[in-house]
Amino acid sequence: MTFGKKTLSGVHAPHNKHATEDCSAVRMPVPEKVYISMQQHMGAPCKPLIAKGDTVCVGQLIGSSDAFLSSPIHSSVSGTVTDMIEIINVNSVRAVCVVIETDGKQTVDESVKPPEVNDTAGFIAAMKASGLVGLGGAGFPSFIKFNPKNLPEVDTLVVNGAECEPYITTDYRTMIDAWEDVIDGIAILQKYLDLEKAVIGIEKNKPKAIELLREKTSGMKGVSVVELNDLYPKGAEKVIAYETTGRVIPAGKLPNEVGIIVSNVTSVAFISRYMKTGMPLVEKTLTVDGSAIAKPQNVTAVIGTTYRDLAEFCGGYKAEPRLMISGGPMMGTAVLSDTYPVIKSNNALLVFDSVDESQLKETACIRCGRCIRTCPYHLMPANFEAAYQARDTAMLRKLNLPLCMECGCCSFVCPARRPLVQTNRLGKKLLAAEAKKTGGKS
Ligand code: SF4
Ligand code: SF4
Known part of the structure; x- marks a missing residue:
């Protein structure tokens, strides 16, 4: 660097940005059900403080952790807890999720x-x-x-x-x-x-x-x-x-x-x-856009709203959704369905049709070196990919993979459409798993 x-x-x-930049955020009505994940942050997940059958109010603390690196979770709606399920978040982390049937009143908790x-x-x-x-x-x-x-x-x-x-x-x-x-x-x-x-x-x-x-x-x-x-x-x-x-x-x-x-x-x-x-973080504004979205706009939704409800609020899909991204196209994560709930760190939902999807098909690396020339930190993404495929953690460290800020520039310029940033994330997970196993010694 x-x-x-x-x-x-x-x-x-x-x-x-033309489709939404002139659009002030529109507040979406509270959906019938929300799915509030206990892991919406970097760090330890929260433990639910409520149980099935409990009634909750907006802003009520419903999840916390004793760990230093964590962040409390509050209810975004008033209603009744109907279930506790396990989900995989959009950030690929397995988490407990509190399902709340909303009562439409949005009664604010007295602690707020x-x-x-x-x-x-x-x-x-x-x-x-x-x-x-x-x-x-x-x-x-x-x-x-x-x-x-x-x-x-x-x-x-x-x-x-x-x-x-x-x-x-x-x-x-x-x-x-x-x-x-x-x-x-x-x-x-x-x-x-x-x-x-x-x-x-x-x-x-x-x-x-x-x-x-x-x-x-x-x-x-x-x-x-x-x-x-x-x-x-x-x-x-x-x-x-x-x-x-x-x-x-x-x-x-x-x-x-x-x-x-x-x-x-x-x-x-x-x-x-x-x-x-004193109202805690219980809602989020997201840009909902992409060639398959009927009415792109900025939407303020309560946390736990599903991507499906968000898309429906934006007029639904005007073409078959073939590629869905949570976040932006550079750093976001491709998701397989619209059942994911909105978490605190989400800032966009992008849904593309088959025309856009066909432009993103990956082919073999042609060793052009563009990814290396483009990386702001002068890292070697093509080499990360090879080392990850060989599960060669020593090489991943030698190549300084932990420095990667996951900006996605390498994937963007790659003519072969290699999923380089996604591979870098997997490589980091491999290094973290190894560090956990060896107590940090490698
Ligand atoms: S994602 Fe990582 S390797 Fe790729 S360009 Fe950004 S910093 Fe470099
Ligand atoms: S930009 Fe793509 S094709 Fe070119 S070296 Fe990097 S990974 Fe290979």
Whole structure:
């Protein structure tokens, strides 16, 4: 990685945002049933705190864990718990799922009230109670990110408004429709984390958002807006940190180690709303788009809504759905059915017809080297694939697979349509399984 020499590469991915970028999010009615997964975040799953037959209210805590790396789960609806089932989440993790038959009343739980926050410790406790995780897709518990061991050395908040993934426009709509929440969230983070500076990074293909936030933050001390090139993946954590501050996060290190906290813009807006209302994270806005969707739009849905209900709300399928992606086309996960429920980290559902699907058929690697030349970290995706197929974990480590940020640039440029990013994920799982078995010795 040679950020210092400005040799950062990437791809010009078609933005394909035209169908939804002018669409403010539409709130979808609460479905008859929701499926709330106990694993919606990076870290340990939650244990259900309710049982079959219990009645629940909106915002009620229904899942928690004693593990440090975890995030509580709240009910997104009022109704009755009718079942507990095991599912495979869209993030490929097996999890207990609470099935709730909704009563249509959306009665708010009495525990929901604005948090009393007077200092940093109180703010971190509030962030934990809110159930906030990185809403850009990573799902990392925010209260941990906001409380690094070296917090006094951290001076800058980087607000990630790049939204470089094609098709997705939910962060863009947050910046346009909820700019007050964004700037209030920035002020809250600056105050409680004692951050001198805040930089909002936005790709130049969103001129309205850049202009609006520049105007609205002009009187805020230490706050600036940086226009980023629209070269994917400008929204990757290390990339946006460098582009907005000039600081390089070394391999294997975290942003706090160079004095930065990075937060997605929609997460920042949520913080403002949570501090005012105390309503935890129980709904999510997703871009629903793709050639098989009748009416592409941005939809705010309660967590646990199925993809099928989301698609039906968008007019259903106008062609046979042949390829379904949870998330964007670069970093998202192809899913086999529309029965998956929405989890906190989902930001898009894309459904494509047979024409689009036929363009994605994979063939054999032709050793062209494009994937290697394109990788922003100068990794060797074609070699990862060979090493993974041979289950050669020593080689995967030697090739620095853990550095891969799963941006998908390699898959995007591959003329053979090799599923390189998916293979990288499987390779990382193989390394994690091996580390678990050997207690980290390899
Ligand atoms: S997914 Fe990983 S290997 Fe592929 S381009 Fe991105 S960082 Fe490089
Ligand atoms: S871009 Fe695709 S075809 Fe070319 S070397 Fe990489 S994996 Fe092989």
